[in-house]
Amino acid sequence: MEPGNHTHFPEFILLGLSEETELQPLLFGLFLSMYLVTFTGNLLIILAITTDAHLHTPMYFFLSNLSFFDICFTSTTLPKMLMNIQMQIKGITYEDCITQMYFFMLFATLDNFLLTVMAYDRFVAICHPLHYTVIMNPRFCGLLLLASWVLALLESLLNSLLVLRLSFCTELEISHFFCELDQVVQLACSDTFLNDLVMYLTTGLLGVFPLTGILFSYTKIVSSILKILSAGGKYKAFSTCGSHLSVVSLFYGTALGVYLSSSPIENSRATAIALVMYTVVTPMLNPFIYSLRNKDIKKAFKTQGT
Numbered sequence: 001m002e003p004g005n006h007t008h009f010p011e012f013i014l015l016g017l018s019e020e021t022e023l024q025p026l027l028f029g030l031f032l033s034m035y036l037v038t039f040t041g042n043l044l045i046i047l048a049i050t051t052d053a054h055l056h057t058p059m060y061f062f063l064s065n066l067s068f069f070d071i072c073f074t075s076t077t078l079p080k081m082l083m084n085i086q087m088q089i090k091g092i093t094y095e096d097c098i099t100q101m102y103f104f105m106l107f108a109t110l111d112n113f114l115l116t117v118m119a120y121d122r123f124v125a126i127c128h129p130l131h132y133t134v135i136m137n138p139r140f141c142g143l144l145l146l147a148s149w150v151l152a153l154l155e156s157l158l159n160s161l162l163v164l165r166l167s168f169c170t171e172l173e174i175s176h177f178f179c180e181l182d183q184v185v186q187l188a189c190s191d192t193f194l195n196d197l198v199m200y201l202t203t204g205l206l207g208v209f210p211l212t213g214i215l216f217s218y219t220k221i222v223s224s225i226l227k228i229l230s231a232g233g234k235y236k237a238f239s240t241c242g243s244h245l246s247v248v249s250l251f252y253g254t255a256l257g258v259y260l261s262s263s264p265i266e267n268s269r270a271t272a273i274a275l276v277m278y279t280v281v282t283p284m285l286n287p288f289i290y291s292l293r294n295k296d297i298k299k300a301f302k303t304q305g306t
Helices: 021-051 058-075 078-087 093-127 129-135 137-162 182-187 194-226 229-259 269-293 295-305
Strands: 010-015
Touching: 010 058, 010 078, 010 194, 021 078, 021 269, 058 078, 058 129, 058 137, 058 194, 058 229, 058 269, 093 129, 093 137, 093 194, 093 229, 137 194, 182 269, 194 229, 229 269
Parallel strands: none
Antiparallel strands: none
């Protein structure tokens, strides 16, 4: 096979979470339920925010986008996984694998950037409350969202295009339930130095800088809250960023778990659990975290129900 000629590539094989036949119906029911809960929960958050005029603020504007990204994030992997289980197949075409990998990176990166933007929003709201409406104006919020899209699109496109230059061996087994960038690159027969370099650089930069921004924002937030004299004022300030902090901890905690649990042993149980937590459980829990800890969202749900 000539390098760069992908016309006759065989299918990639997604080994999934388990090869035991008796577990497949259980996995199908479990992940179908989780996908439906994720889709419905995030869709309700979007509907509540768009239909309630009281929620047309920067914080909820970003939250509605986060919910949309989470729906897209899970939709890049779970439908294909469920279809493979139901049809008792494991294959995914080369084109579909590249497409899935691209959109997975895109929405994972968008989640990452948006959590950083939301941390900045909370920083301005608590540390500079008198200037909040001036700083977080609709135009600036739109620019922050646009910048997140542009950076995420460029990062995903760069890594995907670099994969297209690779030639692959005949053994194309991926030890996950979706086409993950590192796994696909490891299967290549050609030199992957440039792919590895760009992958580590983008992962490092897009991981370190947003996380640093979040930590800086919350350092300033905590410092400002501690200066508040009344206990009620401190509680109110903490409550405005409690949901976001919970989501940030869940997102980065599971993402870190994916990398820490990665090992030379393919399809390790630790890696599988970490990937499920990162790609499925986190997007599913986000709506619950925001709806259970946020009085405005609860009120919007009650208004819709009456």
